[in-house]
Amino acid sequence: MKFWIILSAIIPLLGLSGCVAPQQPVYYYGSYSRTLYQAKKNPSPEKAAKHQAELLSIIEQSKQRNLRVPPGICCEYGWALAQTGRVSEAETYFAMEQRAYPESAAFVGFLRSQIKKGNGNL
Amino acid sequence: MPFKLIMNRLQLLRLPLLVAVMLAISGCITPPPMISKEAKFPLFYEEKPHVIMVLPPTNATTAADAKEYYSTTVSVPLAYSGFYVIPMEVTNEILKAQGLYDTEMIADQPLDKFYQYFGADAVLFTKIVRWDTVYVVLAANLTVSIEAKLKSARTNRELWAYSGTVVVDLTGNSSTGNIVVDLIAKAVVTAVAAAATDYVPIAQSTNFQLLSSMPTGKYHFRYGKDKGDQIRDLSPSSVGAASSTAVKAPTDSSSKKVEVVEPKETPPIMIASAAVDAQSTPPRAKSSNPSTPEPGIAGPKAIEPSEIKAVNLPEKPKNIKIEPPHSTGNGPGLSVYILSNQLWAREIESGSAADAAGIRAGDEIVSFGGNGANFETMKHINNGKTGSAEISWRVSGKGEVKRANLRF
Numbered sequence: 001m002k003f004w005i006i007l008s009a010i011i012p013l014l015g016l017s018g019c020v021a022p023q024q025p026v027y028y029y030g031s032y033s034r035t036l037y038q039a040k041k042n043p044s045p046e047k048a049a050k051h052q053a054e055l056l057s058i059i060e061q062s063k064q065r066n067l068r069v070p071p072g073i074c075c076e077y078g079w080a081l082a083q084t085g086r087v088s089e090a091e092t093y094f095a096m097e098q099r100a101y102p103e104s105a106a107f108v109g110f111l112r113s114q115i116k117k118g119n120g121n122l
Numbered sequence: 123m124p125f126k127l128i129m130n131r132l133q134l135l136r137l138p139l140l141v142a143v144m145l146a147i148s149g150c151i152t153p154p155p156m157i158s159k160e161a162k163f164p165l166f167y168e169e170k171p172h173v174i175m176v177l178p179p180t181n182a183t184t185a186a187d188a189k190e191y192y193s194t195t196v197s198v199p200l201a202y203s204g205f206y207v208i209p210m211e212v213t214n215e216i217l218k219a220q221g222l223y224d225t226e227m228i229a230d231q232p233l234d235k236f237y238q239y240f241g242a243d244a245v246l247f248t249k250i251v252r253w254d255t256v257y258v259v260l261a262a263n264l265t266v267s268i269e270a271k272l273k274s275a276r277t278n279r280e281l282w283a284y285s286g287t288v289v290v291d292l293t294g295n296s297s298t299g300n301i302v303v304d305l306i307a308k309a310v311v312t313a314v315a316a317a318a319t320d321y322v323p324i325a326q327s328t329n330f331q332l333l334s335s336m337p338t339g340k341y342h343f344r345y346g347k348d349k350g351d352q353i354r355d356l357s358p359s360s361v362g363a364a365s366s367t368a369v370k371a372p373t374d375s376s377s378k379k380v381e382v383v384e385p386k387e388t389p390p391i392m393i394a395s396a397a398v399d400a401q402s403t404p405p406r407a408k409s410s411n412p413s414t415p416e417p418g419i420a421g422p423k424a425i426e427p428s429e430i431k432a433v434n435l436p437e438k439p440k441n442i443k444i445e446p447p448h449s450t451g452n453g454p455g456l457s458v459y460i461l462s463n464q465l466w467a468r469e470i471e472s473g474s475a476a477d478a479a480g481i482r483a484g485d486e487i488v489s490f491g492g493n494g495a496n497f498e499t500m501k502h503i504n505n506g507k508t509g510s511a512e513i514s515w516r517v518s519g520k521g522e523v524k525r526a527n528l529r530f
Contacts, residue, residue, distance in 0.1 A: 026484035041187065076212055
């Protein structure tokens, strides 16, 4: 009798754990490829600023839509900030990247060490 | 009398002859054999890379922009396949600071440094073999050929490889039913499209297609479950290998088609001058895919050398929006991509028919207009034409399949 009670308690739990399986990734990318292309095609401070604004917009829009920020976006934004000397702000985004993607720890750590060495201001 | 006898004999022969001819025809258009992902890329499943680093592509073409178009659009499909993609913009700058300007400088080196410093499990190398825009009066095509390989940063082994060609028809394809009107409209659209094509969405969908044979990564729900998925057996060395796949630039208003042809010789990038007297000769390459018979847009047209001048890919002029003739806009308002022979909703335009039906990004599109999930269906959905179609989709994360009639 006790066995059945325990079993009936476990079965719904198994069912729940099935729901947390990763799903088809859904991302908000905005115009990422377009602003990046434009910034690379004819590099200028304006184009770079436009791409950075797009990165920030992707981060904010993803939050609004309750989506995971696409991989690398927070990192790219943080790196851009660090290059203009906004190191403490950069750290906020590096931490964000690492929280969302634990596997980014090595790369984010490398970026931190570069910034500390002064290589962030290339 | 002997004549009649011969005729009778021939009559008897007719059926087998017909069968033989049919077999011969079907033999000509047989696509490359199918193979499971696991059989094709066993090392990928053995190493299970999560973190992918993308190196700048090697550009073997004369198209100066090809590199930028490719590299700014490659991370998105990799992310949708479920991988963590190290931001290429950042790694590029770091590599340059280290004096590594060229991917060729890295190609033969052991890759363990990328694992050690960046945590990269695997490194994607790409060579752009061909990036041609060929423009003649009634057709404009973009042909992209690449050779790509994913190498393990831990063991230096090759985990995945692809070589293939995608041809994008840059012109609209709507028809009025009036041949003369169609021809004039098409010529006008082609002239505008060739001058003002926005290649970013085209490069994007090309990358989606090129990477679709890659096994999925850990953020994809089919991670580890796609071993049995059948893909075309394409490998960089197999001559004439061509994907039977087809993609269409998503979220773009103009109606573009993509189909795949067998890789042929690699001519330099060329764009024929827009002279109206430019003549087209029969297509140099034909569609290798029996399911995508597209008469008239079978491939880049051969053009007389005197009519060709090499130019850079055209930049998009400002304030010009290209609409295919007789089309009102963005179709069902749904852009899909293909992965492991399944169609997935990528973006839904708000206020569109797809949005109203309740389709959300991440849902699996099961059928559209009576057709199942395949490349033709993807083209159809992304095509941006008016019409109506029944769509069925599986809600993301649930088994539930919904159905709706879309009018767009």
